[in-house]
Amino acid sequence: MMNTLREVPNDAVIASHQLMLRSGMIKKLGNGLYSYMPIGLRSLRKVENIIREELNAAGLLEMKPTVIQPGELWKESGRWDKMGDEMLKPRNRGGQDMVVSPTAEEAFTALVRDTLTSYKQYPVILYQINTKYRDEIRPRYGVMRGREFIMMDAYSFDANQESLNQSYDKCAAAYRKIFKRMGLSTISVKADTGAMGGSGSEEFMVESEVGDDTLILCPKCGYAANVEKAACATETPLDSNGKPQVKTDLPIEQVATPNVFSIEDMEKFFNAKSTTFLKALIYKVYNCAIDLSGTEAYKNAKTVTEGGVKYIPETFFCVVIRGDLDVNEVKLAALLKASGAELAEADDVLRLSGAPHGFVGPVGIKIPVIADLSTQEMHDCIAGSGKEGYHIKHVEPKRDYTPFMYADVRTVKPGDKCCECGAELYTKKGNELGHIFKLGDKYTKSMNVTYLDENGKAVTPLMGCYGIGVDRTLASIIEEHHDDNGIVWTMSCAPFQVAIVPVKYDGQMKEVADKLYDELSARGIEVLLDDRNERPGVKFKDMDLIGIPLRLVVGEKNLPNIELKIRSESDNQLVPEGEIVQKVEEIIKSEMEKLRA
C-alpha cells in the first residue's frame, strides 16, 4: 500500500498538503474529506497519543460521547441556529433533528448535569479525541482545513473561579509539553474569544504563509497577540514637523473643503501630516451590553434583558482615532461587550452626524464618542465639521468635545511599539493549533447545571474549554519539518523510526536486513523494511519523501558494515553490523529526550 507520487498534485499549494499526498499518507475521498492511508494513520495516532499521554498525566479523564448527537441539546444551548450551515444536521428516520458534532460543549455539559451533583465531585476535566465535522465553505490545504477532522476537546468543570484558573493553568502547561514533544514551535497568543463566548483565553499558533490569523509579535520581550486583540504603546502625537503637538488657544475655525474626501486629500489641502487629523467614524454596534444609561442619546433606547444581561440590540457610536490609524472592529466590539460592530450605512451616518463619512467630526455630535488612546494627547487638530464640504481646524479634544470613554481600538501594525517593552512590533501569518479558554457559566447557566455546595445550596459551576486540531497539528509538523526531498519527521511522530533498505532484497542482504528488522522490532523500535523489488535509488527517494528519521542501507559492498543515514543530516556513516542496533537505540532515545526536555 505504499504509493508515492513523483508529481505535485494540482490542487495542493502548501508543503504539508503536497507531501502528505506525495508520500501516500492521505488520499482525497471527497471535497474536504481525506482518508488516512496506513502510513499517514501511524503518524496521526502518534500525535493523538502524545496529546493523550500529556493530558492523562495532567489528570484529565478521557471519555467518548457519540459523534451523532440529538439536535435538542443544541437547541437548549442556543447554538442550533448560531452555528448555522457549518453544522451537518441530518434527520433520523423518526424525523428527529440530529447533529454531526462540530464540537461538544453541549454533550459534556448534559453529561455533567446528570453526574456531578455534589461539590465533592469537583473539579473534573474531561476530554475526548474524536471525529468532528464542520461544513467549511471552502475546504482547502488538505487536512489543514478539511471538513471532517479529529479534534481533542476538553472541558473543565469547577466549583469556583479560583479552581477554574487552576484547571486552565493545568491545561496550558500540558499544551506546552504536547507541542514541544512533537517538535513544533508554537507561538502563544492572547486571543479574542469571538463567537465562543467567555473570557480569558490563549491560542497556540504556528507560523504559516497561508494562516488564517495575523499575529502581532515583539522581537524583544516575546509579546504576541492576535491582531484582533493586540495592543501597542501610545506614542506622543507629533505635528507636521515631527514635534510634539502643542495646545492651542485658537477657537475652532471652519474651512470649506469642497473636493476633499480622503485622508490623502486632506494632507494635500491642509499641507499637514495625517497625525494631526482626528478621524471620526460612525459605527453600528450589535447587542451592546455595556452600561450606557448615563448618556443622552440612550434615554429612549430599546433594551433587551436575557439571562440577566441587559443589552441594546442596535446602537451607534462615533469612534475618533488619529488620522493615520485604523479602527479594529473586533477590538471595538469586545470593548463594547457587543456581538459585532461595522461601519454605519450612509443614511445612518448622515442622520447621526449631519454629514457623510469624510466630513464626520466629534464636535457637537449627539451619540457617544469612543476616543482611541492615540487621540488622548492630541492638540490643535483638523477634523470633520459635521457638514458636508467643510472641515474644522484648531480642534482641542478635551476642550471641544468630551468622549464617552478613551479606549484602545486601533489596529496594531508592524512598526508600532510594543506595549510591554517598546520594541518595534512585527507581524506574521499564523494557524491556530490549539485554543484554551475560560467559558465561565455560559453553558452551565443556559443548560441549568448546578451542584450542591457544602451548605446544600445549588451553585452553577464554571467551565473551561480546550481544543487541539489533531489533523492540523500533524500537517503543521510537516510544515515545520521538511526539505526539498520530502518530510523530515521528528522522532516522536514519524510513522516509523527506522527504515531498512536492502540494496537488493536477496541472498545475504536479505538475511541481514531480516535479522536487523527482527532485532530492532524486538526492542520496540518501529521499523519499515523496504522489501520491494525496486532500484536502490527509487527506494532511497521514497524513504526520503516519507521522511523516516533513520535509514539503514544494507549493501553487499559495505557488509559487514551498515550504512546509517540520519534524515535531517547530509552525511552517511558506516557502522559495524554488531553495533548498529545499539547505535540506533541510542539515537532514538536521545532524540526523544530532546523533545521531552
Next chain:
Amino acid sequence: MMNTLREVPNDAVIASHQLMLRSGMIKKLGNGLYSYMPIGLRSLRKVENIIREELNAAGLLEMKPTVIQPGELWKESGRWDKMGDEMLKPRNRGGQDMVVSPTAEEAFTALVRDTLTSYKQYPVILYQINTKYRDEIRPRYGVMRGREFIMMDAYSFDANQESLNQSYDKCAAAYRKIFKRMGLSTISVKADTGAMGGSGSEEFMVESEVGDDTLILCPKCGYAANVEKAACATETPLDSNGKPQVKTDLPIEQVATPNVFSIEDMEKFFNAKSTTFLKALIYKVYNCAIDLSGTEAYKNAKTVTEGGVKYIPETFFCVVIRGDLDVNEVKLAALLKASGAELAEADDVLRLSGAPHGFVGPVGIKIPVIADLSTQEMHDCIAGSGKEGYHIKHVEPKRDYTPFMYADVRTVKPGDKCCECGAELYTKKGNELGHIFKLGDKYTKSMNVTYLDENGKAVTPLMGCYGIGVDRTLASIIEEHHDDNGIVWTMSCAPFQVAIVPVKYDGQMKEVADKLYDELSARGIEVLLDDRNERPGVKFKDMDLIGIPLRLVVGEKNLPNIELKIRSESDNQLVPEGEIVQKVEEIIKSEMEKLRA
C-alpha cells in the same frame, strides 16, 4: 467521575446493559446513543486494541477513511437506495448528498481503484476501526444494538479466487484468536449472506437470550448454523403407523374435503399423520437469477440483464414439502439466487394453481415445482387437488409430477437430525459479533476496479469483507462474565487490572496504598486507587460492580499483610507487603497467557 448506581435502570433488560449503566461505563445521550465514560472507554479501547494487534499480526493494514462520505459513491454501488432509511443522509451546504457511513465497502473500493493498479500490489487486506451509524428502527439493549457504534471493518483485495480463499482463512484465524483473548465463547456458524451479497461466509456468534439470530447446533459433532442456512439429515418418511412409506399402484383419487383447510383438519379428516401429506405452497420470488430457460412457464417471462447477470424481477414457484415441515424463505431465496421470496397473494395463488392455499397441489401445476428433499422418498401421499374443496389420495411423487428440482428448503427444528453425524440438533438464540465473507466481484465490478495482470490485461479483483462490532463485543464479554455482584472482567479487557482499596485513605494505610500504587504502575500494571472518603463496604461493593480482577485491601489490622481478593473467586488471602507486587504480577501474567493459549 465514578458514578455507580445501586438500582437497575428501568429500560435496561439484559445484564450487560444494566451493569454498564450501573458501573458507570456508559451514559445515555439519546435514543440508541451512548457516551462512554472514562471507565467504560478504557475497556472499549482494550477490545479495540486486541482486535488491532491480532489483525496487524495477520498482516492487515489499518487506515481511516472519513465517517462522512460522499453520497455519490453509494449511488455508484447501488446501495444509496438499497440501504434505505438505515443510513443517515445529510446534505452539505452545497446541497450535495452525504452519508454517515454505516459500513465502508464503497470507500475502500474507491480507494483501491486509484491505488492498486498492478498485480504486484496484490493481495492487500485493509481495515479500519471507526465510528459507524445505522438508524435502527428500535435501538435497544444498550450498546448491544445502538445507532452509533464502533465497527472494525476489513476488506481484502485479491487477484484471484485462491488468493481470496487465503485472505479469508487468515481473517478467520485472526478472529478466533481475538475472541479467545477476550475470554469469549463464540459459536462459529455458516450463515446466509443476506443483503450483503456474495457467498462463502462465517458468522461468529455468542449465545444470548435476546439474540437476533436462531442457531441450530449439534451437541455431538459441533455442527452449527444459522437457521436461515441450517441443513439436517433427511429421514425416511414414515406412514401413519410409523412404518416407511410404501409405493402404491393405485391411481390418484379425488376426495371432497369441504371443511378441511389446515394440516390439523386433514389429519382428522383422513385419520392420517401429517408426514404423509405433501404440502404445496405458491411463492413469489424476487430477482431470481437461476437459469429457468428450459421450463414451460418461462418462455415469455420478462428478464433483466444487469452487470452481466440475467434475472427475472418477479416469478412464482410451487414449493412442495412434507406436511409436518415448514419452508424456510431465506433458504429458498438463496437456492433461487433471488433477493427475496414470500408467500404469493391470494389472487396469484388462485390464478397459478387453480385453488387457494390449502388446496394447492403439485399435480398438473404449470409453474416449476421445487420439491424439498423431505419429499424425495415419499409414497402414497395425500395432497391438494388444485380445486377448492377437494384433496387427492395415492399421489406418487415421481409418477404424478416432475419437480423442476429437489432441494433443501426446510426450516430445521430442534430434534431434527444433524446432517453431519445424525445426533439430535438443538437450538439457541445468538448474537452476531463478527462476520466474514467472500464478496467476489460484487463491488469491484459495479465500481469498475481493475488491475493489470502479468500480461498487461485488465482484470477485476475479488473482495472479501470482514466485520466485528466492537461495542457489542464489549457488552458480550460482560454477558458471559458477570455474577450477582457485578461484572467479572477477564484480565485482558478489564478497565484496570488491580484495585487498591485502603480501608481508610489516611495515615499508614494511605502510605502503603500510595506506595503499592506507584510500584505496580511502574511495572506497567493498570491500577485504580480508591481514595474516596467512603465506608469500606461501599468501596468493596463498587469494585465488585466494576469488576476489577484483583482487589488489594490495605487495612490497619492486617498490615504488614495485604488482603488479596480475586474477583472471580470467593476467598481472600493475606500476602506480606514485600511479596504482593510479585504475586500480582504473576497472576496477571498467568491470566493473560491463559487467554492467549
